[in-house]
Amino acid sequence: MDLNTVEDWVAAVDAEQLRRVHDGDPAVAVVAGGTWLFSTPQPHLRTLVDLTTLEWEPFTVTDGGLELAATCPIGVLDRIPLPAGWAARPLFRQCVRALLASPKVRSVATVGGNLCTALPAGAVTALTAALDGVAELWAADGGVRHVPVEKFVTGNRSTVLGPGEVLRSVRLPAAALRSTTASRRSSLTRGGRSAALVVGRRDPDGGFVLTVTASTARPEVFRLPTTPRPDELAAAVERRVAGAWWDDVHGAPDWRRATTLRFAAEIAEELA
Numbered sequence: 001m002d003l004n005t006v007e008d009w010v011a012a013v014d015a016e017q018l019r020r021v022h023d024g025d026p027a028v029a030v031v032a033g034g035t036w037l038f039s040t041p042q043p044h045l046r047t048l049v050d051l052t053t054l055e056w057e058p059f060t061v062t063d064g065g066l067e068l069a070a071t072c073p074i075g076v077l078d079r080i081p082l083p084a085g086w087a088a089r090p091l092f093r094q095c096v097r098a099l100l101a102s103p104k105v106r107s108v109a110t111v112g113g114n115l116c117t118a119l120p121a122g123a124v125t126a127l128t129a130a131l132d133g134v135a136e137l138w139a140a141d142g143g144v145r146h147v148p149v150e151k152f153v154t155g156n157r158s159t160v161l162g163p164g165e166v167l168r169s170v171r172l173p174a175a176a177l178r179s180t181t182a183s184r185r186s187s188l189t190r191g192g193r194s195a196a197l198v199v200g201r202r203d204p205d206g207g208f209v210l211t212v213t214a215s216t217a218r219p220e221v222f223r224l225p226t227t228p229r230p231d232e233l234a235a236a237v238e239r240r241v242a243g244a245w246w247d248d249v250h251g252a253p254d255w256r257r258a259t260t261l262r263f264a265a266e267i268a269e270e271l272a
């Protein structure tokens, strides 16, 4: 839709100019793919700052892991040439497909936009929280901080970003990328928005990590020294989430609870 209160469109060219224009004024927002920003009225906005003109390298593979620029299009994620030993590779495709959107939307919607929109069904939130992603945040005063993705999203449409702060990138460590993963997803309708998206990981050292998204407002991550018994894992998820199952038009909380607990048990069984 047209955002007819917006008067200025600023193409960001470097970090210094970005800090100057995106200084914490609530009438100024950054725009990446624009797929969420232009989908709903934004009457408070006067200025949009385009991050894509910074031309950040979308992804960088090193021995230490994978760095994803905030502006990396989601549609690129499952085409990154990952080293053969990174067994978590199938998870990229599974999470890209979990974004309820056409290839056209996936080709412009970004990693950073997905994390910063912070919907419970955030497919990139699931992928990067499940793989121990660490977000790099740039503040308007030039400060830089690093926050694990599992703590970056704090609730439905809520993150730790302060006024004027920008998500620069997410780093996924090679240790997590080498792990074996299993995922389960459900939605109310065929191809509908995720109502439960659960990812399990078995690390080469035997450690086990379960990440629950879409059925909870924010990612819930469970870390265990070994792969648990299916019933133990389901019980741990039930204890932690308790009555806080997410409730919206994409699924009732009791159904989300039952689906998530079943997925957790299936994943524990599969990874054992």
Ligand SMILES: Cc1cc2nc3c(=O)[nH]c(=O)nc-3n(C[C@H](O)[C@H](O)[C@H](O)COP(=O)(O)OP(=O)(O)OC[C@H]3O[C@@H](n4cnc5c(N)ncnc54)[C@H](O)[C@@H]3O)c2cc1C
Pocket: 029, 030, 031, 032, 033, 034, 035, 036, 037, 038, 039, 051, 070, 071, 074, 098, 099, 100, 101, 102, 105, 108, 109, 110, 111, 112, 113, 114, 115, 116, 117, 119, 120, 121, 122, 123, 161, 165, 166, 167, 168, 193, 194
């Ligand atoms: C058909 C359709 C289906 C969708 N399905 C899903 C879905 O299944 N799951 C889901 O989670 N979302 C979904 N969305 C919502 C949205 O498209 C995605 O979350 C998408 O990833 C947003 O990315 P973007 O780059 O387009 O963000 P934008 O629209 O550009 O920005 C979104 C918000 O994030 C802020 N932002 C963007 N980048 C940064 C940054 N680097 N630093 C700080 N703030 C930033 C913007 O200011 C804005 O507030 C859907 C949208 C459409 C149109």
